[in-house]
Amino acid sequence: LAKTTQPISMDSYEGQEVNITCSHNNIATNDYITWYQQFPSQGPRFIIQGYKTKVKNEVASLFIPADRKSSTLSLPRVSLSDTAVYYCLVGDDSNSGYALNFGKGTSLLVTP
Amino acid sequence: NAGVTQTPKFQVLKTGQSMTLQCAQDMNHEYMSWYRQDPGMGLRLIHYSVGAGITDQGEVPNGYNVSRSTTEDFPLRLLSAAPSQTSVYFCASSYNRDYKDTQYFGPGTRLTVL
Numbered sequence: 685l686a687k688t689t690q691p692i693s694m695d696s697y698e699g700q701e702v703n704i705t706c707s708h709n710n711i712a713t714n715d716y717i718t719w720y721q722q723f724p725s726q727g728p729r730f731i732i733q734g735y736k737t738k739v740k741n742e743v744a745s746l747f748i749p750a751d752r753k754s755s756t757l758s759l760p761r762v763s764l765s766d767t768a769v770y771y772c773l774v775g776d777d778s779n780s781g782y783a784l785n786f787g788k789g790t791s792l793l794v795t796p
Numbered sequence: 797n798a799g800v801t802q803t804p805k806f807q808v809l810k811t812g813q814s815m816t817l818q819c820a821q822d823m824n825h826e827y828m829s830w831y832r833q834d835p836g837m838g839l840r841l842i843h844y845s846v847g848a849g850i851t852d853q854g855e856v857p858n859g860y861n862v863s864r865s866t867t868e869d870f871p872l873r874l875l876s877a878a879p880s881q882t883s884v885y886f887c888a889s890s891y892n893r894d895y896k897d898t899q900y901f902g903p904g905t906r907l908t909v910l
Binding site for chain 1: 838
């Protein structure tokens, strides 16, 4: 099970681009990288997933370098409603034991 | 589809009482799980199930029981509530126990044990 490390918290102003980096030095060949977002008083929800290079959807972009030992979630022009906790998960379907280790995530605060 | 539903939304118990948190999904997902989230903490896995009749322990299983008699339902039982079990409980489901599968979470149950 690949261990992930991400900042505990980040602050940003509205309209800025926010990049949250997740380190996963022992990522395995079959591991995917998945990001979830959790608003206060709600359950987490899926944002984006990737295996290598770049993935983009209507919410965010995910950048994965060639060595895949880290990944960066990019949120373009954040608004107050992007204030949330962001979780980076790394794994594949062969993990045994505990499934879906969410960890503490990165708490993003967006202010005017 | 209703997705993942949880009841109740809020619950207050006295120490020593027992109760069952309900979780149901209508997406025909095989994998279901329970997490607890304490203030300032991430999600910690309590129990999970990879299909009807199959359950296993997660990171923090003590004080909780689960069963999976149907694909749709995955109740979490608190045997004898303790103040340390005061938390927000989330149920989740996905097609498989696979990091590639999207996990769908319920709205949560906020439990207070006095």
